[in-house]
Amino acid sequence: SxxxxxxxxxxxxxxxxxxxxxxxxxGYGSRRVAKGxxxxxxxxxxxxMSESYANVLGLYFLAxxxxxxxxxxxxxxxxxxxEYYKYMMSGLIxxxxxxxxxxxxxxxxxxxxxxxxxxxxxxxxxxxxVELVKREGKTYVVINNxxxxxxxxxxxSSEIQQIIYLGNYQRAEELVEKYGENIDQELHQEVLNxxxxxxxxTDKGMMNPKYELxxxxxxxxxxxxxxxxxxxxxxxxxxxxxxxxxxxxx
Numbered sequence: 001s002x003x004x005x006x007x008x009x010x011x012x013x014x015x016x017x018x019x020x021x022x023x024x025x026x027g028y029g030s031r032r033v034a035k036g037x038x039x040x041x042x043x044x045x046x047x048x049m050s051e052s053y054a055n056v057l058g059l060y061f062l063a064x065x066x067x068x069x070x071x072x073x074x075x076x077x078x079x080x081x082x083e084y085y086k087y088m089m090s091g092l093i094x095x096x097x098x099x100x101x102x103x104x105x106x107x108x109x110x111x112x113x114x115x116x117x118x119x120x121x122x123x124x125x126x127x128x129x130v131e132l133v134k135r136e137g138k139t140y141v142v143i144n145n146x147x148x149x150x151x152x153x154x155x156x157s158s159e160i161q162q163i164i165y166l167g168n169y170q171r172a173e174e175l176v177e178k179y180g181e182n183i184d185q186e187l188h189q190e191v192l193n194x195x196x197x198x199x200x201x202t203d204k205g206m207m208n209p210k211y212e213l214x215x216x217x218x219x220x221x222x223x224x225x226x227x228x229x230x231x232x233x234x235x236x237x238x239x240x241x242x243x244x245x246x247x248x249x250x
Contacts, residue, residue, distance in 0.1 A: 007082045011075075015083035018072060021057050026061055027054025034165050041167025048180070049172050051112035053160040059087060060153045071213055081146050088130055088149075089141045091117025096183065096191040097202040104181050115180030116156060122179070123152050132187070138194065207232060 031053060033039060042049055063080035073079045091113040101103050105114065124130050129148045132139050143149060163171050195202055210230055214223035230238065 004085050006080055008086065011078050011082040012086065014073065015062070015079045018067065018079065019062055019083050019087075020064040022061050023054045027057045030057065030232055031161070032165050033167070035166070042164070042169055042172050045169065045172035045176055047108035048111045048115070048176055049164050051109050052116050053157060053164060055087070055112060056116055056153045057161065060150060060157055070232075080150075082144075084146055084149055085141065085143055087113070088117050088120065088143060092121065092132060092141055093113065093139060093187070093191055096188045097195040101185060101188055101192070108175040111176060111180040115176050116128035117236050118179035119156055119175065120149065120152050123155070124148065139190060177246075197237070205232070207235065210235075 028050070031050065033041075040046070059080075062083055063076065065076055067073045067078045067079070095110060095113060098110065099231070105111050121130055124145075127145065128151065129145045130141065130143045133142050135142075162168070163175075187231060207228060207230070209226045209228055212225040212227070213221050214225055216222050
């Protein structure tokens with residue numbers, strides 16, 4: 001509706017950045033594994049559970065009034081409602097445009113969003129917390145109760161943390177297969193048709209700038225030179241050379 005459109009235009013940029021920060025800091029920072037449980041216990045589902053947990057925990061705290069107290073937002077209600085809608089719309093509809101009919105998504109981030117949004121949809125069905133509705137032959141997301149959705153995010157984050165903590169491979173597999181890989185084929189085709197009509201790419205990439213420290217005669221940093229003189233392949237090869245000694249986990 002116009003309410004969601006207006007809210008996203010005004011608060012969408014800030015809400016995305018804040019959710020990313022909460023995802024990376026609180027989400028990744030609060031994961032725990034029980035003593036004696038192998039870090040490899042979840043196997044192929046480890047990254048999916050990690051991404052999912054960081055997502056839903058970040059979304060839960062995005063609605064915390066502490067963000068206003070810290071001066072990060074001027075209206076936390078509009079900010080969190082904006083991101084809740086964007087997140088649900090992405091996982092339930094627009095993300096389906098990234099792969100073909102019958103294809104199973106393999107990317108951990110995509111699977112994490114697909115399965116958590118459908119899990120929220122399922123958990124909120126009886127109270128119609130969020131719905132998929134048809135309008136003029138097209139499917140849209142309608143959120144009827146944002147406060148209840150926040151409670152569902154809390155429940156989901158708690159269960160995913162338990163899965164990670166205990167290394168519950170069976171439960172992780174069950175959730176991903178039920179909500180992440182079981183895609184509504186009719187809706188999937190609709191989304192592909194809508195993207196095709198728009199002639200827009202479903203994915204985008206980005207190049208990072210190259211930073212060079214400028215120092216004075218005493219070795220003190222006085223400036224940073226920013227340049228974009230690398231192509232994608234050159235940048236990736238440089239990264240592999242400079243950062244290949246970093247550990248694959250921490």
